[in-house]
Amino acid sequence: MFLINCPYCGEREQSEFSCGGEAHISRPKNPPDTSDDQWADYLFMRKNIKGVQFERWNHSSGCRQWFNVVRNTSTDEILGIYNMGEAIPEIDGENPKTPSGEPEIGSGNISTSFKKK
Amino acid sequence: MILNRENAVIELKDQTIKEYGGIEFQEIAFAQKINLRGNSNNKSFMTLQGKLLDAVLPTKSNTYTNNGKIKILWLGPNEWLIVDEDKKNNELFLKLEKSDSHEESAITDVSENRTIIRIRGKKIFNLLAKFLVIDLDKNLSNDSSVVQTLFVKVPIILVRNNSNVVEIDLYVNRSHANYVYNLLVDGTKNLDF
Ligand SMILES: [Zn+2]
Numbered sequence: 507m508f509l510i511n512c513p514y515c516g517e518r519e520q521s522e523f524s525c526g527g528e529a530h531i532s533r534p535k536n537p538p539d540t541s542d543d544q545w546a547d548y549l550f551m552r553k554n555i556k557g558v559q560f561e562r563w564n565h566s567s568g569c570r571q572w573f574n575v576v577r578n579t580s581t582d583e584i585l586g587i588y589n590m591g592e593a594i595p596e597i598d599g600e601n602p603k604t605p606s607g608e609p610e611i612g613s614g615n616i617s618t619s620f621k622k623k
Numbered sequence: 624m625i626l627n628r629e630n631a632v633i634e635l636k637d638q639t640i641k642e643y644g645g646i647e648f649q650e651i652a653f654a655q656k657i658n659l660r661g662n663s664n665n666k667s668f669m670t671l672q673g674k675l676l677d678a679v680l681p682t683k684s685n686t687y688t689n690n691g692k693i694k695i696l697w698l699g700p701n702e703w704l705i706v707d708e709d710k711k712n713n714e715l716f717l718k719l720e721k722s723d724s725h726e727e728s729a730i731t732d733v734s735e736n737r738t739i740i741r742i743r744g745k746k747i748f749n750l751l752a753k754f755l756v757i758d759l760d761k762n763l764s765n766d767s768s769v770v771q772t773l774f775v776k777v778p779i780i781l782v783r784n785n786s787n788v789v790e791i792d793l794y795v796n797r798s799h800a801n802y803v804y805n806l807l808v809d810g811t812k813n814l815d816f
Contacts, residue, residue: 569699
């Protein structure tokens with residue numbers, strides 16, 4: 507559990523919100539011209555960063571508005587909140603190094619993590 | 624048309640007022656409620672709706688306006704809930720529907736969706752604090768406060784009616800009304816902590 511500062515309602519409990527996954531994924535401009543691989547990439551492929559991740563959140567049990575959150579997924583520290591359509595803010599800091607040398611992207615388990623061709 | 628309407632909370636039939644641990648409970652059933660959508664940055668929409676309703680649409684988050692007859696609750700930057708407690712029919716809705724409303728707006732009659740459980744008493748905050756995680760002193764600080772939150776996973780709206788004797792209206796969907804009411808009544812035990 508952690509608190510999220512809704513840009514409209516102020517600080518509220520995380521349980522009032524729902525996470526809408528990775529932010530800043532734009533629909534290909536011309537779908538007929540995209541290959542199956544590109545389309546699948548747009549539809550399904552998401553980063554799963556251990557560290558600083560840009561996400562969309564919705565205050566579903568409050569004002570029902572969408573906004574962007576910069577969250578460190580390993581500490582749940584919220585590093586920034588900004589409105590939809592706004593430019594990606596610059597965030598300082600490095601992703602934490604893990605002792606076992608896990609990849610920065612993936613489930614944390616090398617044997618099951620997705621590798622692109 | 625709905626015939627033989629029944630209020631939602633079984634124990635609060637026929638406008639009964641029940642008292643537990645110094646807190647009074649009453650159900651305000653069948654109040655007319657209208658959901659209004661529109662762009663608060665659009666001046667013509669805001670003026671038109673204001674004129675039609677003879678009230679100001681609140682633009683400040685988590686507040687409501689009250690013109691003595693109706694309350695208008697802020698639900699989001701482009702969404703409001705118009706509440707008329709006296710009207711047990713859809714008069715206001717029909718009036719809004721007939722009028723030349725703004726092209727970029729929508730009204731929906733949501734009267735049957737939620738019921739209102741009115742609670743009154745000194746220790747209301749102690750009672751609500753047992754179920755809510757929000758900062759009540761901050762979020763329900765005065766007689767224009769509205770909060771949308773979760774009550775043991777049930778979506779609710781809290782409206783503070785006045786500033787001295789604390790009276791709060793809890794809006795909850797009808798199907799969860801008894802569940803919320805029973806929890807509140809149970810919570811009135813041991814309010815001195
Ligand atoms: Zn909100």
